[in-house]
Amino acid sequence: MSGRARFLITAIVGVIAVIWMIPVIGIIVLSIRPPAEVVLGWWRLDHVTLTLDAWRNVWSKYPLLQSLITTIKLAGLATLASMLLTPAAAYAFHFLKFPFRRTLLIIIINAFVLPQQVVVIPLFQLWRQTGLLDNILAVLIPYVGLSFAWSIFLVKNFLEDFPKELIEAAKIDGAGPIQVFFFVVLPNSVTSIIAVGILQFLWCWNALFLPLLFLRSDVPLPVLLARIAGTYDLNWDMRSVAALVTTIVPLAVFVIFQRHFAAGAQTRSGTKE
Incomplete structure (x- = not known):
């Protein structure tokens, strides 16, 4: 060039x-x-x-710190669960043989195009019957479940070029499917797992729709940001403060882990990083 x-x-x-x-x-x-x-x-x-009046007013009038803690808890738990469950599911769909494997995979991936609005009413009825309304699990479970649609596809796509010789060598040495997953596939799929974690964390951190419907007393930052906007007074100064607080953490996460995110998008060799 x-x-x-x-x-x-x-x-x-x-x-x-x-x-x-x-x-x-x-x-x-x-x-x-x-x-x-x-x-x-x-x-x-x-x-x-x-x-700094807007900063003082936001911290004094609204539970900004509590909402920040709630957002970290929601995004952190959902990200951790997705990073733990997705590699195992992608490994099973790609390397193991079991009945209706392709059908189940198609059903899971098709959920990617399913709007959240479609599942809101059934979820609301389910949470009301089980007493999970205004409970962190009412949001955490859909976060993890809906993420499987794209996260399994992402990791499975990474495993397409995974060296099958490594798996065959492990099987010759007497390793079973679980040992192959933990000692061969998982250590060599770190970049794709980190990419899933980054995307899941950013999505859960900025999510508004489900927390707005299912949480009332202990709400995350996006819901609090919507509440700060007054009906007649738009409160642009306080909304700006809340927006900055909401943006700082995901921006820091992306800056710190952007190298792994780029590697997850580019690395297809299946070799250990």
Whole structure:
């Protein structure tokens, strides 16, 4: 690649990055300036006053810390469960032979196109009968169940190019299906499992629909963010504060694990990292 082409690509990426950052800068400005100064646009610099009143009001009027803890708990447990269960399911569907294997796989993957709105009423009736309304399990179970549609497909796609010689060698040495999974397949599928964890964590962290319906007293950040928006007063300053708090953790997770996420999308060799 010539220097001119490299410079052009860098310039285009830089412009896209700046455009992407403009809304983030706007949210930060809204959170530290009085609403009266930004009512006609946060970019106006006629009068600039910096204040932390919005941050103090949010922390004092709304259970922001409790919602943050609830969101971490929900996203963390759902991510951990998906990372533990998905590799075993993908291994079984790809390497093991059992009745109706292909039919079950098609049913699970077809759930990927199933809108959440379709399962809301049956789930609501089920949770009401079992007493799980306003319980963290009412959201955690659908989080994990609905994630199988894409996570099993992702890991199974990774296993398509997995060296079958390794499995045959393990079987010759006397290893059974469970030993093959734990000592051969699992250690060599770390990148795909981490990719599943990142996607699941980001999806659960930003999810609004199911927590809004099933949780009342102890709600995650997206639901609290929706509650902060007043009926007549939009509360843009406090909504900006809540949006920043909601964004910090998933952004940090993606930045820290982006190398593993990229490797999960690119690595198809089946070799151990």
